[in-house]
Amino acid sequence: MSGMRVGVVGVGYVGLTTAVCLAERGAHVVAVEVDAAKVDSLNEGRPTVDEPGLRDILVDGLARRAVSFTTNDRFMADREVVFVCVSTPEAPDGSADLTAVEHVVDRLANVLPPGAVVVIKSTVPVGTTRWLAELLQPNGIHVACAPEFLREGYAVHDFRHPDRIVLGVDEDVAAEIVGRCYGPLSSPLLRTNLESAELAKYASNAFLAVKSSYANSLAALCDRTGADVLDVVRCMGADGRIGTDFLEPGPGWGGSCLPKDSAALLHTARRHGVVLAEVEACRRTNEAQGARIADTLRRSVGRPLRDMRVTALGLTFKAHTSDTRDSPALTVCSQLVSGGAHVQGYDPRLAAVDPGVLAAAGVSAVDDPYRATKAADAIVVLVEWPEFAEFDWYAIGEQSPGAVVVDTRNVLDGELVERAGLRYVGNGRRAFGTGGTG
Structure with missing residues (x-):
C-alpha cells in the first residue's frame, strides 16, 4: 500500500x-x-x-x-x-x-x-x-x-x-x-454484503453486553449460595465454546460502545418486529448494578448511606483509559451520593478526567489514593486498575481501621486486605476470615 x-x-x-x-x-x-x-x-x-x-x-x-x-x-x-x-x-x-x-x-x-x-x-x-x-x-x-x-x-x-x-x-x-x-x-x-457488516458490529457488542451481565447475575447468585464466582467463571471459561472474555463480574458495563450499540440494536429490532429479549434483559441487569452495590454497602457497613464516607477507587469506564463516557463507576458514585453518602474518588488517570464530569456525579476528586481512603467508612473498587492490588493496604488499614472494602472487580487479595484490619467484600466471592461477608 x-x-x-x-x-x-x-x-x-x-x-x-x-x-x-x-x-x-x-x-x-x-x-x-x-x-x-x-x-x-x-x-x-x-x-x-x-x-x-x-x-x-x-x-x-x-x-x-x-x-x-x-x-x-x-x-x-x-x-x-x-x-x-x-x-x-x-x-x-x-x-x-x-x-x-x-x-x-x-x-x-x-x-x-x-x-x-x-x-x-x-x-x-x-x-x-x-x-x-x-x-x-x-x-x-x-x-x-x-x-x-x-x-x-x-x-x-x-x-x-x-x-x-x-x-x-x-x-x-x-x-x-x-x-x-x-x-x-x-x-x-x-x-x-453491506447489511451484514453493519449488523455484525451491533450483534458483537450486544453479545458482549449479554455475557457481561450474565456474569454479574451469576455473582449475585454466588453471594446467596456460598459459591465463588471466580471458580464458577473459571470452569465456564475452560469450555472452548464459551471462553473467558467478558465473564468478569463488575459494577456494570459502559463506555462509548456497549450502551449505545445495544440500544440501537433494540431500536432496529423493534422497527422490524423482532424481539431481542436477551439484549433487553441484559440492559435491565446492567441498570440494576448500582442499586446492588449500594445495598451491599448498607448491609456490610450496617448503617445508612447518609452516614457514610465512601472512597471510590476508579472513575473511568474501564482500566487503561481516561474515558468516562457511560462510566459504570460514576453511575455507582451518583447512586451513592443520591443516597446521602459523601463520596471521594481516586483514579490513576485522574489528571486527564474532566472535573466537570466528576462534579456532575457528586464526586470529590483526590489525587492521592492514601489521602482519598483516609477515615473512610467504606472503600469501593470500581475499575480493574492493577495498581489497586499493589497499594499498601496495611497503611490504609491504619488510617481507616475496620473500613469495609467492596471489591466489585475482584482485583484485590481479600485475605491480605483482612489481615490489614479491613473487612473485605468481594463480588460473588466466598467470605475471607471472620470479617468477610462474601
Whole structure:
C-alpha cells in the first residue's frame, strides 16, 4: 500500500488510530476534523485521545510527512479511499443519531474524485450504508462498510493485530481498493454484503453486553449460595465454546460502545418486529448494578448511606483509559451520593478526567489514593486498575481501621486486605476470615 492516498474524517479513538496506523503502514494520510484546536494539537504531535502508544506513531508519521491534519475538505480531492470515523451517539429514542455521518457524506460528495471509495467505519444501523451508496452513486463514488473492533486502551495493538477485518462491500473494484489499503493481512478478512457488516458490529457488542451481565447475575447468585464466582467463571471459561472474555463480574458495563450499540440494536429490532429479549434483559441487569452495590454497602457497613464516607477507587469506564463516557463507576458514585453518602474518588488517570464530569456525579476528586481512603467508612473498587492490588493496604488499614472494602472487580487479595484490619467484600466471592461477608 506504499504511497496510497488515504483520507480519514474524524479524529476520535477510531479515526486517529486509523490515520496514524495506516500512515505507519506506508499510506499518505490526510485526516479532516472540524475542531481546529484538535487539528493544531495533532499537527504539533500532541494526541487528542489518551491511548497507549499513539503519540509515538503520531510523531513518527508527522516527521515522515506521512500524516497531516486539517479542517479543510479540499484536501480530500485526490484521495483513493476515505474512512468515515465520526460519532453516532444514542438519540433519545435509542436509535443512532446519524447527523454527523450524513453531513460528512454530503461534504465528501462535493470533493472526492470518481472511483474513490468511502468506507464507513462509524457504527451505523442496518441499511444506512446502502442508502449512502445510492446517494453517492451519481458521483461515481463507491461505498463500503468496515466496522471497527478496537478496544480503548489497546487500540494501537488491535489495529496492528486484528482478530478479523469485516468488510461489507458489493463491488469487486471497491473491495480490491480497500484491500490494498489494508495491505498484507495475517488475520482473516471477512467479506459480506453491506447489511451484514453493519449488523455484525451491533450483534458483537450486544453479545458482549449479554455475557457481561450474565456474569454479574451469576455473582449475585454466588453471594446467596456460598459459591465463588471466580471458580464458577473459571470452569465456564475452560469450555472452548464459551471462553473467558467478558465473564468478569463488575459494577456494570459502559463506555462509548456497549450502551449505545445495544440500544440501537433494540431500536432496529423493534422497527422490524423482532424481539431481542436477551439484549433487553441484559440492559435491565446492567441498570440494576448500582442499586446492588449500594445495598451491599448498607448491609456490610450496617448503617445508612447518609452516614457514610465512601472512597471510590476508579472513575473511568474501564482500566487503561481516561474515558468516562457511560462510566459504570460514576453511575455507582451518583447512586451513592443520591443516597446521602459523601463520596471521594481516586483514579490513576485522574489528571486527564474532566472535573466537570466528576462534579456532575457528586464526586470529590483526590489525587492521592492514601489521602482519598483516609477515615473512610467504606472503600469501593470500581475499575480493574492493577495498581489497586499493589497499594499498601496495611497503611490504609491504619488510617481507616475496620473500613469495609467492596471489591466489585475482584482485583484485590481479600485475605491480605483482612489481615490489614479491613473487612473485605468481594463480588460473588466466598467470605475471607471472620470479617468477610462474601
